[in-house]
Amino acid sequence: MKALKKLLDIIDKASTSHVLSKQEIISLLSTDRIDGQLFHAADRVRAAYVGDEVHLRGLIEFSNICKQNCLYCGLRWENTAVRRYRLQPETIIEFAAKAKDYGYKTIVLQSGEDEFYTVDKLQQIITGIKKLDLALTLSIGEKTRAEYQAYRQAGADRYLMRIETTDAGLYSALHPGMSLENRKGCLLDLKDLGYEVGTGCLVGLPNQSVESLAEDILFFKELDADMIGLGPFIPNEATPLKDAKGGTFEASLKVMAITRLLLPDANIPATTAMETLNKNGRIIALQSGANVAMPNVTEGEYRQLYALYPGKICINDTPAHCRGCITGKILSIGRKISEEYGYRKKNTVV
Numbered sequence: 001m002k003a004l005k006k007l008l009d010i011i012d013k014a015s016t017s018h019v020l021s022k023q024e025i026i027s028l029l030s031t032d033r034i035d036g037q038l039f040h041a042a043d044r045v046r047a048a049y050v051g052d053e054v055h056l057r058g059l060i061e062f063s064n065i066c067k068q069n070c071l072y073c074g075l076r077w078e079n080t081a082v083r084r085y086r087l088q089p090e091t092i093i094e095f096a097a098k099a100k101d102y103g104y105k106t107i108v109l110q111s112g113e114d115e116f117y118t119v120d121k122l123q124q125i126i127t128g129i130k131k132l133d134l135a136l137t138l139s140i141g142e143k144t145r146a147e148y149q150a151y152r153q154a155g156a157d158r159y160l161m162r163i164e165t166t167d168a169g170l171y172s173a174l175h176p177g178m179s180l181e182n183r184k185g186c187l188l189d190l191k192d193l194g195y196e197v198g199t200g201c202l203v204g205l206p207n208q209s210v211e212s213l214a215e216d217i218l219f220f221k222e223l224d225a226d227m228i229g230l231g232p233f234i235p236n237e238a239t240p241l242k243d244a245k246g247g248t249f250e251a252s253l254k255v256m257a258i259t260r261l262l263l264p265d266a267n268i269p270a271t272t273a274m275e276t277l278n279k280n281g282r283i284i285a286l287q288s289g290a291n292v293a294m295p296n297v298t299e300g301e302y303r304q305l306y307a308l309y310p311g312k313i314c315i316n317d318t319p320a321h322c323r324g325c326i327t328g329k330i331l332s333i334g335r336k337i338s339e340e341y342g343y344r345k346k347n348t349v350v
Contacts, residue, residue: 007034014261015041025214028258035254042257042289049264050291054330055342057106057137057269058099058297058319061306062087066112068141070164071174072202074236074307075112081238082307086114089121093128099297102323105341106135108160108294113141123154130155135341137198142182145189152193157343159190160198162229165205166219167212174205187223196344198227198267203255204247205233213255221262226344227292228266230256231273234309249277253288260289265346267292276311283329292342293330295322 010024011034020028028038063086066075074082087095096107107129111117117125117140129136137158138151148159163183165171171180190197201216202208220228232247252274260268269292270285278284282293296303297319304315314322327337 004033007031008037011037011041011261014258015045018262018264020258020262022211022214022218025217025258026210029210029213029251029254032250035250038254038257039288042260043287045264046260046268046289046291050267050345052334053291053336053338053340054286055106055267055292055338055340056104056323056326057108057292057294057342058096058102058104059108059110059294060087060092060095060099061110061296061298061302062092062095063111063114063117064302064306065114065116066141067115068113068178069176070178071176071240072205072233072236074238074309076239079238083305085302085305086111086116087302089125089128092125093132095297095299096129096134097132098299098319100132100134102297102319103337104134104297104323105339106137107297108137108139110139110160111141119147119150122151126151126154126156135343137196139198142178142186145193148186148189148193148195152195156195157341158196158198158227160200160227160229161186161190162198162200162202163187163216163219164200164202165208165212166201166215167208170205170207170212173207191223196226197223198229199223199225200227200229200231201255202233202247203230203252204245206241206244217255217259217262220259220266225263226266228256228259228263228268229271230259230268231271232277234273234276234311236307236309238307249274249281252277253285256285257289265344267342267344269294272296272313273309275313276309282326283333286330286335287333293326295319295326297322 270290275281
């Protein structure tokens with residue numbers, strides 16, 4: 001009973017002070033005895049700080065070409081099993097215009113690190129989308145500070161770049177030719193340039209420890225990330241990690257719930273990867289601290305070709321169907337669709 005009370009006290013502390021030590025986070029991650037209380041606490045904090053509205057972000061996956069070779073990712077350049085594509089600027093803007101017609105206020109442009117998209121091309125895309133009166137998030141990987149500044153000047157509002165893991169050894173093993181310090185530097189540059197900055201991690205990577213996950217959560221807190229995207233590692237058969245065990249829905253949900261307690265006013269999506277492992281994954285996530293959903297608004301066959309991991313949901317659906325589906329799920333749990341652009345509102349509870 002004493003151990004249980006200690007765990008509940010940690011949840012209470014996080015719910016009120018929004019601060020935990022590394023060891024306290026490890027304690028919560030290392031047991032399933034208090035999962036229900038943890039998820040309820042995260043939901044209460046979510047309701048108090050960001051309310052019942054769910055922000056929808058329309059996701060356009062505009063290129064599956066990537067110069068990087070991350071061991072877990074289906075877009076890695078050594079993967080010859082995937083058919084590559086890239087969308088022209090005018091097509092991307094057209095998809096964004098259609099997304100606006102479906103009622104989206106924010107577009108997320110996501111791609112591999114494809115060098116076809118020069119600064120000039122991306123500025124053309126950004127200005128074209130901003131003319132539609134939409135908020136715009138970029139998720140296109142590691143660039144120079146000058147490039148980030150050019151995108152910001154063209155009108156980009158947010159930038160999403162998951163750290164994936166803050167464990168230096170694990171990061172190095174999974175990301176050939178890449179640097180954890182450079183990635184952290186990119187995130188700091190983005191904050192300094194005035195972006196809303198999103199990051200996040202994969203949960204359940206090979207050789208990932210609960211200590212490592214605790215460090216990830218503390219990194220989100222230290223960065224004061226505006227958005228945090230969390231999801232399970234799902235092995236892809238076309239990658240070197242095809243035989244790895246993979247992460248679980250439950251572990252991802254716990255990391256997300258603790259993150260909500262420590263960053264009470266951040267925007268946290270119910271990710272599609274969670275629903276790949278649990279058919280009600282996004283609903284459960286929305287009831288455990290999440291307040292954002294990112295339906296895919298990419299048209300046609302490209303939805304199937306953006307093959308980050310197997311079993312990805314909704315790849316055969318239309319954008320209109322996805323909009324209707326997620327709306328129904330959100331309304332079914334008594335939540336509302338936001339009609340705002342979905343910027344982070346800091347310190348809404350005194």
